[in-house]
Amino acid sequence: MLIIPAEKSLDWKNPPWMTLALMLACLVIFVFYQGKDPRLLHTAVQHYLDQGLDRLEAPIYETYLEREIRLEGEADRRTDLEAFRETVAAGERASLAVTMLMDRPFFDYLLANRDLLMNGRQRQYWTEARVPIQQNLINEISAYEAGLVPAEPSLYTLVSYQFLHGGWGHLIGNLVFLFLLGFTVEKALGPGRYLLAYLMCGVFSALIYTGFSWGSKIPLVGASGSISGLMGMYVAFFGMRRIRFFYFLGVYFNYFRAPALAILPVWIGKELYDYWAAGSTGIAYMAHAGGLVAGAGLILLLGKGWFQAREAFHEPEQEEQDRQFTHDYADAMEALARMDFTLARKRFEALWRDYPDRPVVLEHLYQLAxxxxxxxxxxxxxxxxxxxxxxxxxxxxxxxxxxxxxxxxxxxxxxxxxxxxxxxxxxxxxxxxxxxxxxxxxxxxxxxxxxxxxxxxxxxxxxxxxxxxxxxxxxxxxxxxx
Structure with missing residues (x-):
């Protein structure tokens, strides 16, 4: 089930330039910086297979997975073990190579236990052949170079991971949600404070994820935590005011209205449930939950100071303004039709104060004067x-x-x-x-x-x-x- 806020409409007269810039940055980084990843991985696989390292490491890898299931309580690894055995049976050497090369904890395990796992000749051969592949190729892949590795966090990767993505589907999905949520939050904060809040949510999201994945060597990439922060900020700006939400359930979708902040615990609860119940899906649920908490917290704690919404944000939408103007104008014209000029003048004066861009109101005031x-x-x-x-x-x-x-x-x-x-x-x-x-x-x-x-x-x-x-x-x- 998907629920996203949809209260504000986009005003192309004042485009969300910072949101568009963030989207462009993610796209450019994915195409030009992450574009080297397939080449690096392909080269690594070729070297790996040419030197027969898969035959040396495959038996050890199977034992390694069994050990994690038995000793470390890694129940999710059962699926990995079954898939590995199927791949071995199918003789798909390239797939095996990718699996073992991209498993960073396995490499560290080999490095730390090579004296026990290999004889002297194997150990020397492995060190001379495998270590350079890891250092010169695998470690240069963007996820390991600029992604957030919970076991090795740094100030740099707390920010850089937010601009990396795991594939076109991951990228496009995040860009869609960044646009849908970003233009509203940017309208509220202005481009400068919006960018700062966006990055801060991403950092806090990463810290929460790191806390729940401490020691993991699997890198975190993607803007999902930052975008979750935008969702938290979005509802916090509206507080308990009833706003419109879009929901998608199976093949059915529609809109509903609800107090904005009331949806926040629903979102957080869903992420926590998925974290505990969904198993190994590759989705950073705790990063999402951390982003939601960070975004809402920024606004609820600092919303009357640094992160206060601009006055223009709370102005009604154009359609709502038009409806209200039509109603008030009809009231003024009704008083005019009754020839109650005093009441008509008061109503037109109020209209002129609220709608100074409607010349027809001034024309009525002129005729009354x-x-x-x-x-x-x-x-x-x-x-x-x-x-x-x-x-x-x-x-x-x-x-x-x-x-x-x-x-x-x-x-x-x-x-x-x-x-x-x-x-x-x-x-x-x-x-x-x-x-x-x-x-x-x-x-x-x-x-x-x-x-x-x-x-x-x-x-x-x-x-x-x-x-x-x-x-x-x-x-x-x-x-x-x-």
Whole structure:
């Protein structure tokens, strides 16, 4: 059963660049750095078989597996032993070679007990032939070179293992989940803190895994622990708020809503159950559990400080905003239809505060203010609407509103010279010289000499371009008197 949170939708206007960068890093490392692994392994197998080391080591390896089952309590090794015997019976030397070469604990066992396991000639031959293969080829494979080996942890491998993967399936699966979870957590934290939290979850995940696998020589690779950390952070940001989850069970899938943090113990419980009950699957369940705990812990402990979610993260999704706006707008229009102008004004003012990017709300406030052109509110709404039309590049609406104000409110509450000047520029862009001249007259009436000179030069130039010399000369003469 798979359960993943799916509350937020991706906004491609603000892409999750750090998530995409992490995905690219994993892909590039897998292709170009880990791309050498097949060649190294192939070369190691060839040398191993050419020198007949499989015939020397195979009997010892079978005894080694039986010993681990009997003395070390390694019950999972029974499957390995059965598979090994089947491979021997089938005569698949190359498969046997891969099995023994990639079993690092077996090599260490041979190295430590070669005096007991081999006679003098065998021991010398094995040392001269096998040890160089291990040191120069096997140890250069990415999992041993940069993976996290619980028996030999280091600060470097606590980070580097997070960018390695065991195959294309492992890589693609992790990249899908990294994207699905990463864009939401990155939106909450921002790219810098998101990267730090991602790596910290990976480190903590590795430490938990190391604690439960202490002494193991089998390397850990993959971003699963870090991605589990993203899942923990995701639900911690929402706390007990009900959010949407996607689930997949067999062939059936659907969505459900639940308190976000309530799913965290379900995830952790599943990983613990799989760890104790699933046996040897090659999946690092404790690393997943550690990542979940680390991610949730970072947010729950430091969520009001360093790892606090940005305000934009808690803003409702666009669809939810649209639904709320439609509801509130309908309420305001209903008050307007009843001619309850006081209530309508209050509701439209609230809408304008919450949705300053919706010009239709300001237009309603302007129309309501126009009912009392003697009040200063009409001038205020007119100025706001003129600025809105300038931003939206709607000169027709701008000129219409300006001329309407001249008729109703200019005599009581005059506009500033700069506002008339902006109308003049808009009229010139519309090639409406008549309105431009009217706006110039208003600028001139304000007594603002600098704006009058600037506007006069513009009109003189425009009339000159149209070869309307009498008009052009009129403004040139006017400029000389200023």
């Amino acid at each position: 126009k009912l009392r052109p003697d009040l200063a509110e009409y001038r205020q709404r007119t100025r706001e609407l003129l600025n809105q039309y300038l931003k939206l590049q709607q000169p027709d609406n701008l000129l219409r509103t300006w001329q309407e104000y001249l008729e109703l409110g200019e005599a009581i509450h005059p506009l500033e010279a700069e506002e008339h000047n902006r109308v003049l520029f808009a009229a010139l862009r519309q090639d409406d010289l008549k309105v431009a001249e009217k706006a110039f007259a208003r600028v001139r009436d304000t007594g603002h000499r600098e704006l009058v000179r600037e506007a006069g030069r513009l009109l003189a130039d425009e009339f000159g371009k149209r070869r309307m010399e009498p008009k052009a000369n009129e403004y040139r003469l006017l400029l000389k008197t200023l």
